[in-house]
Amino acid sequence: QMIPNDPYMWNTAILGGDKRGCEAEGCHSSxxxxxxxxxxTHPKLWNPYNVDATTKFCYMCHSKALFLQDSMHxxxxxxxxxxxxxxxxxxxxxxTGEYQxxxxxxxxxxxxxxxxxxxxxxxxxxxxxSITPTDQLFYYWENADHKGITPDNDTxxxxxxxxxxKVTGAVDNxxxxxLTDFEDQMVExxxxxxxxxxxxxxxxxxxxxxKGIPLSVIMEKAGVDxxxxxxxxxxxxxxxxVYPLPQEYVETFKNDxxxxxxxxxxxxxxxxxxxxxxxxxxxxxxxxxxxPVELKFSQDEKAPVYYKGFTxxxTGEMFNKPNTAxxxxxxxxxxxxxxxxEFEGFADAYEVPVTAVEISLDKGATWTRYDxxxxxxxxxxxxxxxxxxxxPGSYLLKVRAIGADGSVSTDPSQLFFNVE
Numbered sequence: 061q062m063i064p065n066d067p068y069m070w071n072t073a074i075l076g077g078d079k080r081g082c083e084a085e086g087c088h089s090s091x092x093x094x095x096x097x098x099x100x101t102h103p104k105l106w107n108p109y110n111v112d113a114t115t116k117f118c119y120m121c122h123s124k125a126l127f128l129q130d131s132m133h134x135x136x137x138x139x140x141x142x143x144x145x146x147x148x149x150x151x152x153x154x155x156t157g158e159y160q161x162x163x164x165x166x167x168x169x170x171x172x173x174x175x176x177x178x179x180x181x182x183x184x185x186x187x188x189x190s191i192t193p194t195d196q197l198f199y200y201w202e203n204a205d206h207k208g209i210t211p212d213n214d215t216x217x218x219x220x221x222x223x224x225x226k227v228t229g230a231v232d233n234x235x236x237x238x239l240t241d242f243e244d245q246m247v248e249x250x251x252x253x254x255x256x257x258x259x260x261x262x263x264x265x266x267x268x269x270x271k272g273i274p275l276s277v278i279m280e281k282a283g284v285d286x287x288x289x290x291x292x293x294x295x296x297x298x299x300x301x302v303y304p305l306p307q308e309y310v311e312t313f314k315n316d317x318x319x320x321x322x323x324x325x326x327x328x329x330x331x332x333x334x335x336x337x338x339x340x341x342x343x344x345x346x347x348x349x350x351x352p353v354e355l356k357f358s359q360d361e362k363a364p365v366y367y368k369g370f371t372x373x374x375t376g377e378m379f380n381k382p383n384t385a386x387x388x389x390x391x392x393x394x395x396x397x398x399x400x401x402e403f404e405g406f407a408d409a410y411e412v413p414v415t416a417v418e419i420s421l422d423k424g425a426t427w428t429r430y431d432x433x434x435x436x437x438x439x440x441x442x443x444x445x446x447x448x449x450x451x452p453g454s455y456l457l458k459v460r461a462i463g464a465d466g467s468v469s470t471d472p473s474q475l476f477f478n479v480e
Contacts, residue, residue, distance in 0.1 A: 256344025
């Protein structure tokens with residue numbers, strides 16, 4: 061049930077809530093599917109942990125390049141299939157007169173009938189040891205041409221055995237190695253991978269048990285002098301070399317940066333970059349190069365920067381740092397009255413440890429804080445919150461995270477649900 065019940069039928073008869081938004085009747089069946097119907101190629105998106113996709117999934121890539129506002133209006137208004145009007149997608153804020161996206165404000169601002177619970181109480185717990193199931197492992201395939209076309213790569217044992225990586229540049233000993241050359245020096249770790257463009261409330265993240273070659277092993281054999289380079293380029297087999305690593309990061313994390321060949325006890329899947337992916341812990345997933353064929357230590361004219369979250373160009377605040385999501389349940393889920401509901405999700409802030417998670421059930425008017433203590437920045441925070449509604453109704457759960465640096469989620473995750 062996607063629309064709250066209200067005694068005046070305001071939500072349906074007046075606002076026409078069932079006829080507004082991206083997934084209204086006669087519009088898109090899914091935001092994810094819509095991207096694949098465009099005349100231009102678009103990287104394939106999906107929703108791990110059954111998190112509902114919204115236009116927030118588009119924020120990151122389209123806030124600084126290929127802007128959404130004009131392009132979306134052009135596509136819809138020039139389409140022979142589109143029969144709606146401005147209100148099909150937008151809501152006019154009664155206080156400011158601003159046009160806002162209906163899907164992003166309908167529960168907070170527009171609809172009547174959402175039951176507020178001030179200073180909500182429940183049973184909160186968290187772990188950092190949970191492992192993402194293999195079939196839910198996050199992937200995003202961006203190629204050197206930025207078209208996001210997923211290739212059909214060879215995943216045979218022969219491809220693994222023959223894979224070669226060159227170590228070049230500002231080193232004492234340039235050499236080429238195979239993955240099999242260092243199998244006896246591989247280590248196993250539990251680490252997170254959080255997508256650089258993970259949207260607010262999105263779940264493009266995983267916490268996995270990985271096995272791989274520490275970069276420090278390769279650097280020792282190559283004879284890398286910390287003063288000889290300011291950048292490490294990890295170059296993929298398709299030429300991808302977009303996000304080099306700065307020297308200070310490499311030197312700090314060289315024992316934790318891994319050339320990963322296994323995830324959760326299995327060889328990498330094709331979508332994870334078989335046979336090898338460079339894992340760069342605490343950074344955004346853009347640095348996690350799939351299928352590297354060269355590690356080049358260089359003294360670049362301009363030292364690179366590393367990416368750890370995405371900035372909103374309009375406000376200067378972070379879109380997704382800290383970030384949270386609510387797993388497993390779709391918006392509109394109906395729960396039986398009088399029974400406890402277990403909500404679950406993640407919290408992460410890239411290189412900043414998460415120190416608290418806050419829960420709201422009154423549209424953010426009040427927040428209940430749960431302190432986490434000291435957490436491991438190499439892993440996600442997998443939180444759970446058990447709540448028993450006192451009465452039937454429609455509810456809006458909001459979740460935000462607090463970072464060790466005092467940062468707070470600027471766009472909390474949320475879940476609309478019903479109790480009958």
